[in-house]
Amino acid sequence: MLSPVTDPDGAPFWEYAARGELRVQVCAGCAEPRFPPRPCCPHCRSFDSDWRPVSGRGRVWSYVVAHPPLLPDYAAQAPYNVVVVELEDLPRIRLVGNLVPAPGAPLNSLPPDGIRIGARVRVVFCDGGLPQWVLA
Template identity: 65%
Template structure:
């Protein structure tokens, strides 16, 4: 909780671990990449990142570049905002995106009007399950994060 000595509560920033650090490094370069098994006979995509392939148990991995396109698989508008740091942006959404080139991979984020727009920049009636979206990247609290834009605004 914030007080006069600590200032405002920080927004939620990711805390990269060893397995997920490459995801954030690629995001800072404007690339959406997903971890994949490096064993040619497997090549299973996996998210969230982890040390071992759940399919073949190999510890070898690579990061495969994705197109950044997907569809809204689910969404919610938190009422009231669950975290005080987000209260000013009330009316914001949280969406789950199913990637077009990896349908079993789903990422959580926000649908916004432009990459740097506030989280409440898209009217609730614009969100639809199945709506096509495209990834965009913006810096938040010193970390580049993926956000989502409607393909046809």
């Protein structure tokens, strides 16, 4: 499994995820949420930010099923899904992950025909904080 590459702006996301918390960066100046994390608010240009906890509930906004050829570390797990989840609390924020039947399940453990646009999901965490999604 690949490890996330962190930078100063995104590191808090992964620190919270490692504790089992889903948080989104929010501008401390105008309260606009932003993802991916970045140093400056695109709305008011403030450099101040906070990290707001979110419910972890959402819906499948889009998805793809990956087939070989892939990166060598993932080829043995193919075919597997990658979903884009629109957060219930912050509908303009969309996160990418995998839809699995249970936390820590293999990426290829959910048949592709079990995925639907609009399906309700909730976040789960595995492997020290990697966000994944399960059907709600």
